[in-house]
Amino acid sequence: MKIKDIRHLTQSFANWQKAVKSNQFDLSEFSRSLVDYMHQAQTKTQSYITILPPAEINKKLQAAVKSNKPLLGWPFSMKDIFITKGIKTTASSKILQDFVPNYDSTIHQRLSRLGGTLTAKTNSDAWGFGASTENSDFYSSKNPYDTNKVPGGSSGGSAASVAMGLSAFDIAEDTGGSIRQPAAFCGLIGFKPTYGSISRYGAIAFSSSLDTVGLIGRDIKDIVWLFNQVKGPDQKDATVYPDQKPTKIYPASRLKAKKIGYIPGFLDENVQPDIISHFHKVKDFYTNNFNIEFVEINMPHFDYGLAVYYILAPAEASSNLARYDGLRYGRSRDQFGHEAIRRILLGNFALASGYYDAYYLKALKVRRLIYQDFIQAFKKVDALLLPATPTTAFDLGEKSQDPLQMYLNDIFTIPPSLAGVPGISFPTGFDSQGLPVSLQLVGPHFSEGLLAGLILAWQQSIKPYLNYPNLP
Amino acid sequence: MTKIKYQPVIGLEIHVELNTKAKMFCHCLASHFQAKPNQNVCPVCLGLPGAMPYPNKLALYKTLVIARLLNCQINPASSFERKHYFYPDLPKGYQLTQYIKPLGYNGYLQIEDIKYPIRRVHQEEDTAKLKHQIVNGQKLSLVDFNRSGVPLVEIVTEPAFSSARQAVVFLKTLQKLLRFHQVSDCDMEKGSMRLEANVSVKKASDAKLPDYKVELKNINSFKFTAEAIDYEIKRQIKLLEKSKAIPQQTRGYDPKLKRTFPQRQKEEAHDYKYLLEPDIPPIHLPKSWLEETKNLTPANQLLQEWINKGWPESVVKILFTHFDHLSWWRKLEEQIIKKQIDRKKLGHFLLKNKSRYYLKPASQLVQDFLAGQHVVDDSKLLTQTIDQIIKDNPQAVEDFLAGKQQALYFLLGRLRYKIGNVDAPKVIKMIKDRLTKLKTSSNSLT
Structure with missing residues (x-):
């Protein structure tokens, strides 16, 4: 099959459904072609840890179509931090490079039951520690729009795979921006729902109070549909909200006269001018079409987000990684990469007696203040429009020697994570170098329907889901 | 020269395994005594990547019962913390426990006229079990995870005991109380009740507590606990009489030699780097639980209640030790009222046939008793x-x-x-x- 045809099928579920129902293509030929393209892409973008064999993909596809499962076999990929029964799961780390679990993550189990077909496990920063995939213990992934650039991270391989049209969607996890930032760098929708919407059981933990399972995809309608299928209580994850109503995308009529906030201080010289101009473009779109009022919002503690995050996230990470003590999984602790060691040390330091109050406890308190900033803001406005990232995709190697510069890339994605509120990054076009530009909408807890409505309206105006890089 | 008088200061730490069917944070069977190694395990209690704890509500309820029986203040909102340390029997690298807000605190257990103060009652999880064996001529340490994640309750007393006898009376009363209310089997042979005594000695004239303590660990009977404490008091007094400092230590007890021996020197204070368990939302005890458990009566008060009902005191005292489940007595009372049975006669009948009705339903006792009113004369x-x-x-x-x-x-x-x-x-x-x-x-x- 031609890449054009594959892309047509992965672009929207409607396309897939129509083609499957009318037998427009051969499933086994599709499986073979898809895998061929993934291997072809791998030589240039190194997006994958594991590509499943075509026979296995075909088998699952056939079964899902035959039994008329809701997803009809629609092929997706998963970040390699999700436990998949019988399929190697590494968290892109050397410690787990031979780990084949005999149990399943809830999200994979649910998608399998719904008839989704897992095609690949994607590369990321090891354990989710990073913003470029350069911290993968195996190799860095590349941005398919420009292979000298990073795809973002930690879910960089995920975003690249969807961007190339080789996954219909990807299941990833966002701790401080790991879905929204790579989606932004690759021109996709990065959907981080409210903390506690989707079960984390079987997602290899980075920072448990922040880790949020979400999706990277092209079309907000499909994403919300999938979100509704996989979210909800799980007897294996006590942090999932018990009573969740189905998310309904707000129709255009309900967007009228809503209020959107923005934080004026961020439209300064630290943000790439392309992103600022896109911000104004989108702002004008909403004002002109829906009479939406834009309101300046002060969030006095927003600036502390990064500092708080780099206390709390490493503290929890150091604890979550304690189980890789060299006794199990066949690899000793000297296999940990630099960033993992850095975070284990940072975390242990922040939790050590004598420093605990000054760092960990203080950070918890400031997190509370940031949370309250959001709650206060949402008394005045319905949502916030923010940049997703300060810049578009940066060069490979540009920041990998300077962790602080790397951390700064998450400056807009971290505060919503600390507050547990949903944030969705969405493509707004391209910058002067031809790299995708994105913004981010953030709303109150469980406001995914409103955010999706706003994004759907925008999506219909510029159709970013039709954009593809030249690869593979 | 007058001889200085010394006074022992003893505090107790008791771990009991709750008798719930499932483990604390997963659905595996909690029973592990004589089970084939590593049969009752899953990703959660093996601490595998991505696995998450899901608290067992019944275990929390039973912990609340224990806290109530020990007259504790209750934290209606509490949480779990991760206590980090490295050991092969701890697959996650941390144990889940309640450090900041124990479910119960500041309680007491009254025995006759003395109220023994309880510092805290909290919920935690048991560790796996190490077995040191020789396999094919090789000395190996094997890990059995059947016990990993079994619900455990830790009860910590204040250093309120001044003799081994006092401590053992307390422990026996506690065992009875917990068995009576069916929260734990408290079987020391099976490891469902484990004792630790912290022993130090001070000059009787000193108001302050000593600045050291010796932890006696891994003692699996009341008798040995008493012997170990007695030995330890004598040992410490001897050292003090020679003006020697007593190091902070963990000691075991050798019942054959009848003496304690050092196991390990305690580091100043281990830094457990407690972290609020982010995978478990704050625990809010339901109001209904708090109401239901409000008026739990400790066994020794129940005894009086039963005597007031008309049971002969001498009889019921013995019977309470033997038939040690409250629900059994409740069922018996139901039958007694329904069938208008004389408690005195029934009591003596039961006393004569104690072993026959052990672990048998109360209804059978009543049936036999009524039948027994007719003398067999065939x-x-x-x-x-x-x-x-x-x-x-x-x-x-x-x-x-x-x-x-x-x-x-x-x-x-x-x-x-x-x-x-x-x-x-x-x-x-x-x-x-x-x-x-x-x-x-x-x-x-x-």
Whole structure:
């Protein structure tokens, strides 16, 4: 099959459904072609840890179509931090490079039951520690729009795979921006729902109070549909909200006269001018079409987000990684990469007696203040429009020697994570170098329907889901 | 020179495993005694990547019951923390426990006139078990995860005891109390009750507590606990008399040599780097639980309640030790009221037949008691049963023939066990006659 045809099928579920129902293509030929393209892409973008064999993909596809499962076999990929029964799961780390679990993550189990077909496990920063995939213990992934650039991270391989049209969607996890930032760098929708919407059981933990399972995809309608299928209580994850109503995308009529906030201080010289101009473009779109009022919002503690995050996230990470003590999984602790060691040390330091109050406890308190900033803001406005990232995709190697510069890339994605509120990054076009530009909408807890409505309206105006890089 | 008087200061830490069916944070079976190694395990209690704890509500309820029985203040909102340390029996690298907000605190257990203060009662999870074995000539440490994640409750007392006897009375009362309310089996042989005593000694004139303590660990009986504490007090006094400093230490007890021995020197304070468990939302005890458990009566007060109901005191004191489940007594009371039974008569009947009704439903006791009101007087049945009993108990027969009259009462007991109440003097005579006949016949044979 031609890449054009594959892309047509992965672009929207409607396309897939129509083609499957009318037998427009051969499933086994599709499986073979898809895998061929993934291997072809791998030589240039190194997006994958594991590509499943075509026979296995075909088998699952056939079964899902035959039994008329809701997803009809629609092929997706998963970040390699999700436990998949019988399929190697590494968290892109050397410690787990031979780990084949005999149990399943809830999200994979649910998608399998719904008839989704897992095609690949994607590369990321090891354990989710990073913003470029350069911290993968195996190799860095590349941005398919420009292979000298990073795809973002930690879910960089995920975003690249969807961007190339080789996954219909990807299941990833966002701790401080790991879905929204790579989606932004690759021109996709990065959907981080409210903390506690989707079960984390079987997602290899980075920072448990922040880790949020979400999706990277092209079309907000499909994403919300999938979100509704996989979210909800799980007897294996006590942090999932018990009573969740189905998310309904707000129709255009309900967007009228809503209020959107923005934080004026961020439209300064630290943000790439392309992103600022896109911000104004989108702002004008909403004002002109829906009479939406834009309101300046002060969030006095927003600036502390990064500092708080780099206390709390490493503290929890150091604890979550304690189980890789060299006794199990066949690899000793000297296999940990630099960033993992850095975070284990940072975390242990922040939790050590004598420093605990000054760092960990203080950070918890400031997190509370940031949370309250959001709650206060949402008394005045319905949502916030923010940049997703300060810049578009940066060069490979540009920041990998300077962790602080790397951390700064998450400056807009971290505060919503600390507050547990949903944030969705969405493509707004391209910058002067031809790299995708994105913004981010953030709303109150469980406001995914409103955010999706706003994004759907925008999506219909510029159709970013039709954009593809030249690869593979 | 007058001799300085010393006073022991003893505090206790007791771990009990709750008798829930499932483990604390997963659905695996909690029972692990004599189970085949690593049978009751899953990703959660093996600490595998991505696995998450899901708290067992019944275990929390039972912990609340314990806190209530020990008259504790309750934290209606509490949480779990991760206590980090490295050990092969701890697969996650941390143990889930309640450090900041124990479920219960500032309680006491009253024994006669003394209220022994309880510092805290909190919920945690048990560790896996290490087995050091020689396999194919190689010394190996094997890990059995059946016990990993079994719900455990830690009860910590204030250093309020001044003798081994006091401590053991406390421990026995506690064991009874927890068994009575069916929250734990408290079986030391099976490891469902584990004791630690912190022992130090101060000058009687000193108001302050000593600045060291010796932890006595891994002692698995009340008797040995008492012996170990007594030994330790003597050892420490001897050292103090020689003006020697006593190091902070963990010591074990050797029951054969009847003395304690050092196990490890305690580092100043281990830094456990407690972290709020982010995978478990804050625990809010339901109001209904708090209401239900408000008026739990400790066993020693229940005793009085039962005496007030009309049970003979001497009888019920013994019976409470034997029939140690509150629900059993409740069912018995229901029957007594329904069938208008005389508690005094029933009590004496039960006392005589203690072992027969152990672990049997209360309804069977009542049924037999009522049947037993009729004395079995069928002489054919009596003769047959006597013959059977004589045949089944050759030792007793021999004892009788050797002149031990006691053996007759043993045989009477066996008979009663088989067919119920009988006219004792009459039946004793029957047995005696039968045995005498046997004697003469065997004599004539020789």
